[in-house]
Amino acid sequence: MATISGTLQSIKTPNVDRLAKGLGWFSIGLGVTEVIAPGAIGKITGTRKHSVIRAYGIREIAAGIGILAAKQPGPWLWSRVAGDVMDLASIGKAASGSNRRRKGNAFSAAAVAGVTALDVWCAKKLSADANGASQYNARAEASMVVNKSPEECYAFYRDFEHLPTFMDHLESVEVTGDRTSHWVASLPKGIRMHWDAEIVSDVRNEHIAWRTLPGADVPQTGSVEFQPAPGGRGTIVRVSMDYEHPVGAVGRAFTTMIGKEPEQLLRKELRRFKQAVETGEVIRTEGQPAGRRNSTTWMDSLAR
Amino acid sequence: MKANCWQGKRNMQVEEVPDPKILNSGDAIVRITSTAICGSDLHLYNGFVPSMEAGDIVGHEFMGEVMEVGKGVKNLKVGDRVVVPFPISCGNCFFCSRQMHSLCENSNPNAWMAEKLWGHSPAGLFGYSHLLGGFAGGQAEYARVPFADVGPIKIENGFTDEQVLFLSDIFPTGYMAAEACDIQPGDTIAVWGCGPVGLFAIKSAFLLGAARVIAIDRFPERLRMAREKCGAEVINYMDADVLETLKEATGGRGPDACIDAVGMESHAAGMMYAYDRAKQAMMLESDRPIALREAIIACRNGGTVSVAGVYGGLIDKVPFGSLMNRAITIKTGQTHVQRYLKPLLARIENGEIDPSFVVTHRMKLNEAPQAYDMFLNKEDECIKVVLKP
Numbered sequence: 001m002a003t004i005s006g007t008l009q010s011i012k013t014p015n016v017d018r019l020a021k022g023l024g025w026f027s028i029g030l031g032v033t034e035v036i037a038p039g040a041i042g043k044i045t046g047t048r049k050h051s052v053i054r055a056y057g058i059r060e061i062a063a064g065i066g067i068l069a070a071k072q073p074g075p076w077l078w079s080r081v082a083g084d085v086m087d088l089a090s091i092g093k094a095a096s097g098s099n100r101r102r103k104g105n106a107f108s109a110a111a112v113a114g115v116t117a118l119d120v121w122c123a124k125k126l127s128a129d130a131n132g133a134s135q136y137n138a139r140a141e142a143s144m145v146v147n148k149s150p151e152e153c154y155a156f157y158r159d160f161e162h163l164p165t166f167m168d169h170l171e172s173v174e175v176t177g178d179r180t181s182h183w184v185a186s187l188p189k190g191i192r193m194h195w196d197a198e199i200v201s202d203v204r205n206e207h208i209a210w211r212t213l214p215g216a217d218v219p220q221t222g223s224v225e226f227q228p229a230p231g232g233r234g235t236i237v238r239v240s241m242d243y244e245h246p247v248g249a250v251g252r253a254f255t256t257m258i259g260k261e262p263e264q265l266l267r268k269e270l271r272r273f274k275q276a277v278e279t280g281e282v283i284r285t286e287g288q289p290a291g292r293r294n295s296t297t298w299m300d301s302l303a304r
Numbered sequence: 305m306k307a308n309c310w311q312g313k314r315n316m317q318v319e320e321v322p323d324p325k326i327l328n329s330g331d332a333i334v335r336i337t338s339t340a341i342c343g344s345d346l347h348l349y350n351g352f353v354p355s356m357e358a359g360d361i362v363g364h365e366f367m368g369e370v371m372e373v374g375k376g377v378k379n380l381k382v383g384d385r386v387v388v389p390f391p392i393s394c395g396n397c398f399f400c401s402r403q404m405h406s407l408c409e410n411s412n413p414n415a416w417m418a419e420k421l422w423g424h425s426p427a428g429l430f431g432y433s434h435l436l437g438g439f440a441g442g443q444a445e446y447a448r449v450p451f452a453d454v455g456p457i458k459i460e461n462g463f464t465d466e467q468v469l470f471l472s473d474i475f476p477t478g479y480m481a482a483e484a485c486d487i488q489p490g491d492t493i494a495v496w497g498c499g500p501v502g503l504f505a506i507k508s509a510f511l512l513g514a515a516r517v518i519a520i521d522r523f524p525e526r527l528r529m530a531r532e533k534c535g536a537e538v539i540n541y542m543d544a545d546v547l548e549t550l551k552e553a554t555g556g557r558g559p560d561a562c563i564d565a566v567g568m569e570s571h572a573a574g575m576m577y578a579y580d581r582a583k584q585a586m587m588l589e590s591d592r593p594i595a596l597r598e599a600i601i602a603c604r605n606g607g608t609v610s611v612a613g614v615y616g617g618l619i620d621k622v623p624f625g626s627l628m629n630r631a632i633t634i635k636t637g638q639t640h641v642q643r644y645l646k647p648l649l650a651r652i653e654n655g656e657i658d659p660s661f662v663v664t665h666r667m668k669l670n671e672a673p674q675a676y677d678m679f680l681n682k683e684d685e686c687i688k689v690v691l692k693p
Contacts, residue, residue, distance in 0.1 A: 147398050147409075233398065268416055275410045278396045279451075280376065281328055283413050283428075288440045288448055289321040291309030292359025299355055299434040303414035 016125045020077060023122060024067030026115075027080060031060030045087075046094035046105040056090075059083055077123035084116035136220070136242040140258075142266035143238040146274045150226040150235045154205045156277050157224055157237075166272035166282055168304065169257055180213070187253035193217045218254065219244040237273065239266050268304060306693065307361045307444035308672040313351035316673045321361065324440065324448035329376035332452035334386060338465035339366040339443050339669070341679055341689045342473055343499045344567070344614045348432070349676050352568055352590070353616055355417065355435040363443025364390035364430040365472040367465060370456075371446065379453045386456035388449050389641035390473045392428040392439060395454035399427075406638035411450065412437045421617070426638055443672055445693040457645040466660035466690060467652060470504070475659050476644035478504025478565070481612035482512050484635035485561030492516040494550055494559035494602060495536070496595040498526035500662045500688045501612055502565035506534040507657055509563075518553060520546055520595075522571065525685035533661050542573050550602045558604035567613025570594035583620060590617030597623060603632050611636035662688040669693040 034041050034057025038050035047053060063083060066076030091112065095105045146153050156162055160181050164170040171184040171192070179199040186192050195216035201209040201223075209223035220243035227236045241262075246254050258265045272282045288295045307321045324333055342365050347353050367387040370380050380386065392412075393405035400408050408427035412418060417435050418425035428450075431441015440448065449456060459468050478501050485493055493509040495502050498521035506517045519536040521527050527538040539549050550559060568591035571577055580592035599609050600623050609632055627634070651657055664687040667675050675689045 145398070147396065147401070264416065271415055274397075275394075279330070279394045279410050281330075283394075283411060283450060284327045285413060285438055285440070287325055287327050289305070289307060289324050289444075290359045290361060290440060291307060291311065291317065291319040291321050292357075295322075295440075296438060297357040297359075297434060299357060299417065300414060300438045303417040303434070 016122060019118070019122050020067055020073050020126060023077065023080065023115075023119060024064045024073070027060045027064030027067065029064075031057040031062075031064060033057070034060060045091055045108045047090055048094075052090070056083070056087065072126070074123055074126040077119055077126060080119045081116065081123055084112055084119055087112045088116070136244050138245045138262065139240070139242050140262035140266050141238070141240040142263050142270055143236055144267070144270040144274055145229055145234055146237050146277055147234040148277050150205045150228055153235045153237055153277055154208075154226045157226075157273070158202075158208060162276070166276050167269050168272070187250070188256040189249075189253050191250055191253040193250065217246050217250055237270060239270060241266070305445035306669055307440070308363060308669065308691075309358075310348055310356050310360045310362050311358050314349060316349065316362070316676050318670050318672050321444075324446050326372060326374045327448060328450055329374040330451050330453060331374040332370050332377055332380055332386075332449045332456070333372040334366070334368040334388060334447050334449055334456075335371045336366050336368040336442055336445060336447060336693050337385075338368070338469050339363050339691050339693065340469060340472075340474075341365075341443070341672070341675055341691070343501060344432075345676070346680055347568060347614060347616070349680060350569065353433050353435075354421070355433045357434060357438075360431065360433075360438070361440040361444055362431040363441035364432055365469065365474065366430075366442030366447060367459075367469050367472060368447075370452075373452060377452050380456060380458070384456075385459045387459060387468050387471045387645070388430070388442065388447070389455045389457075389471075389476075389645065390430055390432075391426075391455075391638060391641055392430065392437065392450050393454050393642055394451050400454070400642075403640060403643040404637075405454075405640045405642040407640075414438055429638070443669065443691060445669070455642060457649060459649075461653065463652065464660065466663050467658055468649070469690065470500070470659040470662070471641075471645055471648055471652075473639065473641065474500045474662070475504050475648055475657075476641045477501050477612050477639040478506075479508040479511075479644055479648060480637075480639050481505045481563045481565065481610045482508035482514075484610040485509065485512075485563065485608050487512045487514050487561065489513055490515045491560040492518065492554055493561050493563065494518045494520065494599070495530075495563045495565055496520045496599055497565035497567075497613065498523070498530040498536075498538075499565065502526075502563070503529060503534055503662055503687075504659070505563045505565050505612060506530055506536045510535060511651065511656060516553075518550060518559065522573075523682055523685075525682075526687060529662075529687065546598055547602055554604070558602055558607065560604055561608040561610060562599035562603045564596045564599045564609065564611045564613045566595035568592060568615050570596070570613075572598075580620070589620040591615045591619045593619040593622060597621065600627055600632060603630075605630045606632070608633045608635060610634075612639075614638075663690050665689040667691055 034053050038053035041053050063080045067073040091109045160173040163173050169185050171186050174182045176182050181197055183195050196213040197210050199210050207225040211221040212219050222241035225238045229236050275282045286296050305323050309317050309319050311317050370382055370384040391406040393400050393408040394410040397409040406427050412425050412428035415425035428437025430439050482505050491514050493514045495505050498519050509517050517536040519530040520539045522542045530536040531538050570592045572594040576594055583589045603609050669691045678686045
């Protein structure tokens, strides 16, 4: 999902995936050169044994293909790190021998050390991402400007018993402890869900983060941030959630509830939150007169 | 109660429906004493506005007496006589606090749908599709009015309904269109469409200091009203080339500002109408912008084209090159009615204008279906219908 905050993030830190791809192609390029022209490589690195260089070349090509083809390139990057160590060892061995090309040797060592650093950083980062993502299979984010101060927005949200007023599918939220609460939601087709959640982080007027406790139908972790909008124009309220999409009948009811784009549900909830905070309540048309059996239509249910 | 319900394209029916109830604490229930059919209701009638559903109560120009108020209402009490603005506005959001009430961020519960179609959502409106909130309208005996402290204006003097009813929409709409022209002394303003909004735009342009107003239509009775009641010079586009006539009338320079008071179902003499009608039928465009194109081409360099007519979706062949190269400003929007209520009521009180001049037909709410047909076909020189519940 593309969000502005995501884009800004990628400007600040190098894009890991792109770096991994670059390293993959670098591996293949270097490997092919090592296999085809071991002599030239030997001259630069100070290593004489062409068979060793060819073997390293095959190792590079394998690592490169692994990085480019694998869904999770992390392990292949770690294989590159291992290769880098072997390369450094070979270069070191050549340098300690009776070799006169010490200048080229030092240059190779520095270059390989640099590449090693990149490999390690990239591999670590990818492994961390893979561990983070493995817990949940879905994510949603949404934000909305609210014409009230972060203090007012935080206070309204932090009173969890307010949540069912703007989260239509929530039946109740009961605060059960200092950091824990019990949630009941009703899904389409009469399916109900219960879960317990705990606050994992709570910074007054800034953000609240929570996660579900073991046993939840939809395990999730989420946060809401309250960021002052520029120029005193209220607060940008930003909600993000990582969750495990349930399976079976509950999963199907859950899909009906959130629709195809889970951001839409968050946005609709945020809009009602905004109505509640700015005007005191959520505006309704359910119960108004109409020249048909129901006061509202399928379109209203879809849009809300 | 009785209410006029949209039951499909060209199918309005007055039906017995439940009475409205207070649904939010800021609501008021108004017993309607007068309600009018707007030109924009004809877009609903002709099926050009998406997201209408059978049974929707229509109508957005209404006034009456407060029967009940929610516990949060402070400015109104039972028995007050009020005119209700057609946009529903919360009074608290970014746009309301900047007096841009028709862009209220909190009054459209179906904002999601409008965002899908238009990128962002404007305010909810009475009786004007589910895209704009799905609110029951005011062609009925009673109406529920949300945010009753923000919208309705109290009428505390002896004016008749017809003198103040049009504060709900068409008078502020014509006025906002003229105000957007930033009229300077000596300006010539051209107005496409001599329906009620066009007529109020003409009157407002003069109130705001225009030297000349030239009005364009094809119905003799409307042109007559523009000339006789509003003081405009007139062009019947069936008889004359509008662009040539406007050029000639302004020494070749063009009008200083042009107002499109026609909107999405524009007519024209000749090929252009056939072209747009065909494209619309094939769903290659949703709206016919014939008057808008002409207004852009006619406008003088550096002038303003002010669009009061309603558009819904996509239009084709807009002369954007003409607009850009000649530094023309486009101003538009649903009317921020709340902003204009007090100043325009003051103009009525001062005797500067009596809005009742546009009324040509007075009928019973029961006769709404016939009234729509008559208004659509311009039968009996119909310009404005007021319905009495």
